[in-house]
Amino acid sequence: MTQKFGAGIWHFASYVDRYATDGYAPPIGMLDMIDRAGQVGDLSVVDLNYPFPGCDAPLSEVKARLAANNLSVIGITPEMYTRTFSRGAFTNPDPGVRRAAHDLITEAGGIVRELGASYVKLWPGQDGWDYPFQVDHHKLWQMSMDGVAELASENPDLKYVIEYKPREPRVHMSYCSVSRTLLALEKIGLPNIGILLDFGHALYGGESPADSAQLAIDYGRLFGMDVNDNLRSWDDDMIAGSVHPMELFEFFYVLRKNGWEGVWQLDQFPFREDTVAAAKQAIRFLRRVEAGLERLDFDAMQAAQDAQDAVEATRLASDALFGDLAD
């Protein structure tokens, strides 16, 4: 099987933060971002923000640009985290804003159908709280679940994925961890909602990403994944493999061991780097991971794990990933 690679289209954007408020590079519209994604060469799918950033072209033109770059769309990410939703989308205290979020996400679902994409990606970055005593935690969590449940039951033909993250922009997000997200999905009980597991979010949330992946798989909810890297105290969205190669290798080992065959997607924010070059380097590393998985003796690893033999497991993994000294 040839591994498919993808990327969030925002990988190819230019970024602002609270210091470089005029951006780290000149602004770029989505059609040009699609061209940049095409230049990477190894990408076959992208995830698009909706509304399409810096692009008011008709959908036919977006389709044509994707086709010209040999790209298809895996997911649509409705922008339920921008200024309108700064006090929450599903959990906004204003029912009118909650309705606006619902309408925007419903519209995004229409684009998923039109483009034959796999899912609507929900990233409820503003749903949560900042201060002690700010919210009624019972009501907030209930609204977090209700917002997703309503969409999923209204659109049984669509899939929804929730990408959890500990915090940012909200100081504390409602969907902050794999276990909390799974609790919600178990309680909602609908088959068409899953998790998009972002390796970096698990890392900086204090999880072991391989364990998070196994848990999501065991509950039948691993619908997608993102990869990147960070220093574990923030969502730095650095180049995959640049900081935590062994944990990344273990993460993909778990996916392979379970026969999980989805797309390996990049979710990186190369603030100061060339965006195309940063994607190429990530894929170069991911190909090493692939090669490492081919070299890894899965039976020997299973035996080492059954004995919980840390030294033998580390030897097998590091030899497979980095090549043994005799090579």
Ligand code: FE
């Ligand atoms: Fe992500």
Ligand code: FE
């Ligand atoms: Fe992130």
